[in-house]
Amino acid sequence: MKNIFNSSLQKKFILIVTILLFVVLLISAYVTVVSNIKQTRKNLTEEAISFANLSTKPLGQNYDLYFNSGYFKFREVFTEILKLNLNIKEIQFIDVSGKIIFDSKYVGGSNYQETEDNIVDKTTLDHVLSDKPVYINNPNQSSEITEIYYPYFTDWGSHAYTARYFISYDQVRQNIISIITQAAMLLIIFLIIAVLLISVSVNKLILSPISIVSEMAHKISEGKYGRRIQIKTNDEIEVLAESTNKMARTLEQNIIDLKELDKLKDEFIDIAAGSLKVPLNHLKFDVKYLLDNGKFETKEHELLTDITVNTNKLQLLSDDLIDVTAISKDSTSNIFMPLDLTEVLKESINEVGISLKSKKIKLKASLLKTAPILGDYQKIKMLFVNIIDNAVKFSTEKDGTVEINLIEKGNSYLTEVIDQGIGIDEKEIPKLFQKFYRAPSSAVLNKEGSGLGLYLSKLICDLHHGSIWVESKKGEGSKFYVSFFKKDTFRQTYIK
């Protein structure tokens, strides 16, 4: 019961059932109430006609016998007869001259109080004179008879006077109100019970299994491929659950296969790049020896220098490939050691500074006194050396200064590396952190590089749950941002 109302499917279902049931119940209640009222009105009219039919004679005789001689006796008999139909609110006896010789509304006291106003109008007199009963309908409600004129004939057959009955429909009106109240209450009670019963059974049979399937499918979509749906409903929902389980199994297997493949690929790259290292070193050393000691024509000298440049490029690529596979493999938490980001940045600046001597670009740093974080010192240094090195690499001499700032930002430390170099085209920015990506604009400077540096930097950031992003405009320089959690926040969030 507890989760009947907590899913949108359940809410929609309950809403639809309630509306449908309400409409159906309202229509049936309306039909029942209307026919009930019609029947009550008909009964009342029929009873009044029968009453007039049966009581006119005894009432007339009672009048003839006692009215003038023994009023108390008359009153007693009259009252008893009147009790037989409570919907007759008044009876008059009108003689054929149009005079009201008796009116029940004056019965009650010890004497009969006759009023002055006791002559009826022409229409009433016409009804009085009729030898047959006359029924007067309610002008607003044709099925109601409000008055009955019933002629009284003496035993000798003379039409001495006519009894006029006034019929009250107050009982019908009261009935209408009580029937409507009862119907409304029944409707509400029935609606509540029906909605509850239908909701509980539909929830148990359909909605609950569907929400189990949808919850599990959601978990699987979040990457929890090991989860399985356990339901036995013997219907389409069970088939859906089975298909979802099958999909999860296939996904799980595919991911295992992919991981295995990725591992093999990393191993292959690692071995290939490692195997390249030694021959490349030899090649570099040999060419250097030749250039230092040999005597060559200009063309041969140019070719040997070209070999050195390309050997350097190959060496850089193989180093970067080895770094990428090493970092991709390393996801254990034991790499997170306490370290000071300020120190890492100082060392990185120094390292880039050494290779800067030939350039006229200045490095300007504004660092915090200390910025304790948890991480792998060498990897984080590799990240900053790469970014600062890029800032220098993609600045020309006239571009002046590369700025490095370390600031505190909430529960993180933010490093900014700002250059005024060639900048990056807006549409290149989303691709910068992909493997082997080198913006075409940078080719203008013909800089050395593998296109793996920013990919590596992003890997290192991800490994430390940090972030890296860039703001840049072509020709206006670039701002690289790197954010790492402070030591305590990192420990509380990621070290269990």
Ligand code: ADP
């Ligand atoms: P590499 O420097 O080896 O080419 P990276 O992954 O470090 O590879 O950088 C990828 C590309 O991003 C560079 O080739 C260059 O086009 C662009 N880039 C990186 N840093 C900057 C920068 N500070 N200014 C302009 N372009 C940059």
